Every structure is written in C-alpha cells, then in structure tokens.
Amino acid sequence: MKHLEEYRDPELAGRLLKRIAATAALIDRPVTIMEVCGSHTQAIGRSGIRKLLPPAIRLISGPGCPVCVTAAADVDRALWLAGRQGAVFATFGDMLRVPGTGGENLQRLRAAGADVRVVASALDCVALAEAEQGREVVFMGIGFETTAPTVAAALRRARERKIANLSLFSVHKVVPPALRLLIDDPGVSIDGFLCPGHVSIMLGSAAYGFLPAAGKAAVITGFEPVDVLEGVLLLLEQLAEGRPAVEIQYRRAVRPEGNPRAMAVMGEVFAAGDAQWRGLGPIPASGLFLRREYEAFDAAKRFAIPEFAGQENPGCSCGVVLRGLIDPAECPLFRRVCTPANPIGPCMVSSEGSCAARYRYG
Numbered sequence: 001m002k003h004l005e006e007y008r009d010p011e012l013a014g015r016l017l018k019r020i021a022a023t024a025a026l027i028d029r030p031v032t033i034m035e036v037c038g039s040h041t042q043a044i045g046r047s048g049i050r051k052l053l054p055p056a057i058r059l060i061s062g063p064g065c066p067v068c069v070t071a072a073a074d075v076d077r078a079l080w081l082a083g084r085q086g087a088v089f090a091t092f093g094d095m096l097r098v099p100g101t102g103g104e105n106l107q108r109l110r111a112a113g114a115d116v117r118v119v120a121s122a123l124d125c126v127a128l129a130e131a132e133q134g135r136e137v138v139f140m141g142i143g144f145e146t147t148a149p150t151v152a153a154a155l156r157r158a159r160e161r162k163i164a165n166l167s168l169f170s171v172h173k174v175v176p177p178a179l180r181l182l183i184d185d186p187g188v189s190i191d192g193f194l195c196p197g198h199v200s201i202m203l204g205s206a207a208y209g210f211l212p213a214a215g216k217a218a219v220i221t222g223f224e225p226v227d228v229l230e231g232v233l234l235l236l237e238q239l240a241e242g243r244p245a246v247e248i249q250y251r252r253a254v255r256p257e258g259n260p261r262a263m264a265v266m267g268e269v270f271a272a273g274d275a276q277w278r279g280l281g282p283i284p285a286s287g288l289f290l291r292r293e294y295e296a297f298d299a300a301k302r303f304a305i306p307e308f309a310g311q312e313n314p315g316c317s318c319g320v321v322l323r324g325l326i327d328p329a330e331c332p333l334f335r336r337v338c339t340p341a342n343p344i345g346p347c348m349v350s351s352e353g354s355c356a357a358r359y360r361y362g
C-alpha cells in the first residue's frame, strides 16, 4: 500500500493530468462525469481539480450527500418527533440546520427548549437510552450503506439488552437506485460516474453492474487528489476505448465483494422500501426501513406521526443541483442570500453539500 502522501504527490498528479488531456483529446467531444459522493465533492473542491481538467471534461456533483437528499417532509417528521413533550431526539450534527417546510430546523427547535442531542454514532443512542430511562429516545438515522450497518448493529445490541425506550426514525437510503434513476432521466446526460468510495467498501463493485450495461463508465474512486485524477483517467480510458465497465481505483479499501458481513447485518435489520429524495422525488426500493422483527424500535410505528406533504423553499435550487442540472453558482441565491452562515437549502448546510463546497473552494 502506498503511503498517504503519495496520493497527494504533485508530480504524480501532473503526470496523470497529462494523460487525462491526451485521453480527452482521443474522445474529441465534451464528457460529463458525475461524482456521486459528497466526500468526493469536497475533495474535488479542496484540491481545485475541476479547474485543472481539460475544458471538455465537466465534473458535476450528484446526490451523494445524505443530509442534502433528505426530503423536506422527513425533516418535518423529525421536527414533530423532536418537539413532543418530554422527548429526547438525537441525530448527527449535520442534520440540525437542514430546513424543513417553512425553513424550520432542529437547531431552532432546540433553542426553543426541545431536547435535541448530537451524537457521533447510533451506539451513543443505546447508551443515551440507558441513561435516560423513563424517557423516549428517538434516533434519526441518516446515511447510506456506509452508516446503515452500524445503526443495524446498534439496534441488535439494544434488542439484546432489552432496551424499551429507544426507537429509530430511519431516513437511511441506498445509492444504486438513485443512479438508476439518473441514467434513465432524459434531462440528465452523464457519460460516467466516479462511484462512492465509502459506500462501495460495503457494497462492492457488482452492485453497479447496471451502469456499464447502460453504456455508462464507472470507477469506484478514493478521496485523495491522485485518487480522483486516476479515477477520471480510468473513466476516460473506458470511454475512449468504448468499453464501459465498473473498475476499482480505490483498491486499498474496496473489494469486489464489498463487506458481506456488514451487509448481512444491515439486511437482518432493514428491508428496502420506496423513499422520497429531495430533488429526485420518490425512488422505488431506495430507502431502508426496519423489518418486522425490529418494529418495536420503529419510531414511525411507535408514534402517530402526522402526514406531512413537505414543501421545499421555492427559491432554493437544491433539487436541480442534486441532479447535476445546474452548477451551485447558477442558483440565484448562491452567495447573495444563501451562505453557510445562512443556509437556505440543505446543499449549503452540510460540508459535503455541493453548494457548501462551491462556496468554500470557489
């Protein structure tokens, strides 16, 4: 395994950029590449890669930031759960400033007196529920295949310990159905995907087989500058040679078979169901919901959550940003009204959001 510094080596990056330019010249047409993962969006912004690529290569950001794709209606449900008398509501820090309908968020609810806690993991919630016996602790679980197995393992532990005052409000999602939707969307034209590194540690590479079957190039890519450049080069080589495939650039972490043990734990606790994505709408089998064996932990069953239609801020363009249809800077509110200090939409809230990355790195 290379030392991490080698993945930041400017000379190696320079050589890769030359090969990228030569391969792009062979393709001789504009190429659009979507980086799926929010961590890629951040890494690309931080290292300035977008500006170093040939003009014909366009990098766009996809729906890989879990906070950003959480629908306004789910934020409204979370606000309702957190606002109940005597409730303890816990979630990851990024979620606190994500706006629901009308711009309300968990941070403001906490300032108004609700007991909203930030936790680092679902296991923290197991400890929290044990410490807060007599109070209902609701954990809002958010994230993709990277996070869901850890939440599943925490619920297994809670069941073993017979913890009765803990429940999960699951807005977990899985990535492949969203990519299927994007390649079937006639309004979105993508030649290849930088597939998410962390998610793929769990999923493996076979889960993306539908991409080359649809003529799309795919490379599972790491997060250092050399990783991203190598990922782009491998994608361009696939396109130049007309041989779409799923390749693994992030070989130091991703195995073709993924992590079957983690996926088995996830599958034991969660089943796939239809879920609403901000910007993408409802996607079949793209959400993770608790199986019957775990329904005692299901906040959606334990509490009579009202129906929420969910309305996104009409001025916010997160929906089209998440589909890669516009650049964040094309949103009329970008920088003028919407900033990390005053986020109008979720893409400006999370550090992994494309608007926040564009704001920070230009």
Ligand code: SF4
Pocket: 315, 316, 317, 318, 319, 321, 328, 331, 332, 333, 334, 335, 338, 339, 343, 344, 345, 346, 347, 348, 349, 355
């Ligand atoms: S800049 Fe702000 S308002 Fe515009 S799309 Fe991004 S998050 Fe939404």
